[in-house]
Amino acid sequence: MKKTPQTLTIAGSDSGGGAGIQADLKTFQELGVYGTSVITAVTAQNTTGVNAIYPMSVQAIQTQLEAVGDDFDISALKTGMLFNPEIIQETAKAIQQYGWKNLVVDPVMIAKGGANLLQPEAVEALKTHLLPLAFLVTPNIPEAEALTGISITDVFSRRRAAERVLSLGAQAVVIKGGHGTDPEYAEDYFLHLNGESAVFRAARIATNQTHGTGCTFAAAVTAQLAKGRELKEAILTAKEFIQAALSDPLNIGKGHGPTNHGA
Ligand code: PLP
Numbered sequence: 001m002k003k004t005p006q007t008l009t010i011a012g013s014d015s016g017g018g019a020g021i022q023a024d025l026k027t028f029q030e031l032g033v034y035g036t037s038v039i040t041a042v043t044a045q046n047t048t049g050v051n052a053i054y055p056m057s058v059q060a061i062q063t064q065l066e067a068v069g070d071d072f073d074i075s076a077l078k079t080g081m082l083f084n085p086e087i088i089q090e091t092a093k094a095i096q097q098y099g100w101k102n103l104v105v106d107p108v109m110i111a112k113g114g115a116n117l118l119q120p121e122a123v124e125a126l127k128t129h130l131l132p133l134a135f136l137v138t139p140n141i142p143e144a145e146a147l148t149g150i151s152i153t154d155v156f157s158r159r160r161a162a163e164r165v166l167s168l169g170a171q172a173v174v175i176k177g178g179h180g181t182d183p184e185y186a187e188d189y190f191l192h193l194n195g196e197s198a199v200f201r202a203a204r205i206a207t208n209q210t211h212g213t214g215c216t217f218a219a220a221v222t223a224q225l226a227k228g229r230e231l232k233e234a235i236l237t238a239k240e241f242i243q244a245a246l247s248d249p250l251n252i253g254k255g256h257g258p259t260n261h262g263a
Contacts, residue, residue, distance in 0.1 A: 005226035006072045008100070009219065010038040010065075010091050011080030011108075012053075012117065016046040018258025019111075019212030020080060024219040026261035031223035031241070036072055038064040040091075041083045043115075047211060047253025050115035055083045058090050065094035076102035076226035078218045081117040085125035092129035102225040105134040105170070106218035107143045112211065112256055123147065132169030136231060138218045139165070141179040155189075162191035174200075174235055178213065190235065198232065202243055209249035209257035216259045217242050 007028050014020035021037050028035030040061060044052040056064075068074070077100050082088045095103060107126055109118045118126070123146055131137060131147075141152050148164035150157055158175060165173040170193075177187040188200040220238035229237065245260040252258055 005033045005075045005223075005228075006036065007033050007222055007226045008036045008038065008068055008072070008074045008077040009080065009222070010040060010077065010082070011215065012041040012043055012083065013039050014212070015042075015044055016211070016253065016258065018047065019215045023212040023215040023259060023261060024078065024080065024222075027216050027219035027241070028223050030262040031220060031227075033075075033223045033226045036068045036074070038068060038091075040087050041081060041117075043081075043117075045111075045115075046255070047257050048255035049113040050111050050117075053083070053115070053117070055087065058086050061087055061090050062094070065090070065098075069094060069098040069100075074098070074100050075228075076104070076222045078104040078106060078222040079130065080106050080215050080218070081108045082122065082126070082130075083117065084119050085122045088122060088125040088129050092133060095133050102135050102222070103133050104218050104222045104225070105130055105137045106214060107137060107139050107147060108214065109143050109146060127168050131165070134170040135172065135225070136221060136235075137165055137170045137173045138176060138214070138221070139173070140176045140214060144173075144175045158189050159191070159197075162189055162197075166191060166193055172231060176214070176217070178210075188235075188239065190232065192231070196232075200236065200239055202239065205243070205246040207246055207249050209251065210246065210259065211256045212259040213242055213246070216245065216261060 009024035150161040172192040224234035
């Protein structure tokens with residue numbers, strides 16, 4: 001009997017189904033891996049915004065992590081919305097205890113509608129506890145700026161920011177270009193501790209159906225890593241998955257519509 005690769009997402013729930021845990025599990029399913037989840041916070045949200053955030057207790061997170069860690073054989077995992085320093089510390093502790101490899105850290109901070117998905121004082125905890133465990137970190141431009149204190153205005157500052165993320169202990173980083181200013185292209189910048197760098201360029205797709213693209217991208221990389229893909233190839237196939245989702249929007253909801261995970 002063939003063994004399906006098993007993955008884990010440690011993230012927040014999005015009642016609107018476009019981002020967070022829901023996006024991750026749909027993406028895992030679509031890409032042929034088995035998904036487990038640890039819910040860090042429940043959000044009440046839809047395509048028009050985040051109405052409320054209910055963080056889980058540290059105990060609720062710890063027992064979910066134990067339930068998954070004691071039973072499943074996790075080949076790759078990702079973190080998304082972690083909300084506060086206590087949740088970050090508990091998550092980092094379990095990742096070390098269970099020896100989970102292929103950790104993709106999506107340093108989720110602020111939702112497109114402006115809601116704080118990470119308390120500002122938790123950025124330090126993310127840098128201290130989680131980045132040293134990361135196989136890949138996937139910040140967008142504002143998140144890379146918040147992690148490094150470097151304002152990304154050109155290719156040189158982008159390179160310096162990527163180097164700074166690696167100096168915090170991560171093995172690789174991809175700074176996503178979706179928030180860049182070029183109207184025609186979005187450029188992602190990849191840097192690995194082994195010195196390898198790459199620019200992944202794609203035509204910019206004009207759509208407002210982008211809710212959850214960051215979560216979906218990181219989940220797609222995680223799924224590919226779980227299937228044994230090499231890191232750069234995992235990133236490239238995840239990027240194709242996102243490009244396909246953006247090119248075929250679902251047109252759901254009254255606001256900022258959800259990513260198409262293959263529905
Ligand atoms: N809600 C949750 C639970 C998330 O994890 C995220 C994304 O990281 C969002 C909302 C934000 O989604 P977006 O900024 O794509 O609208």
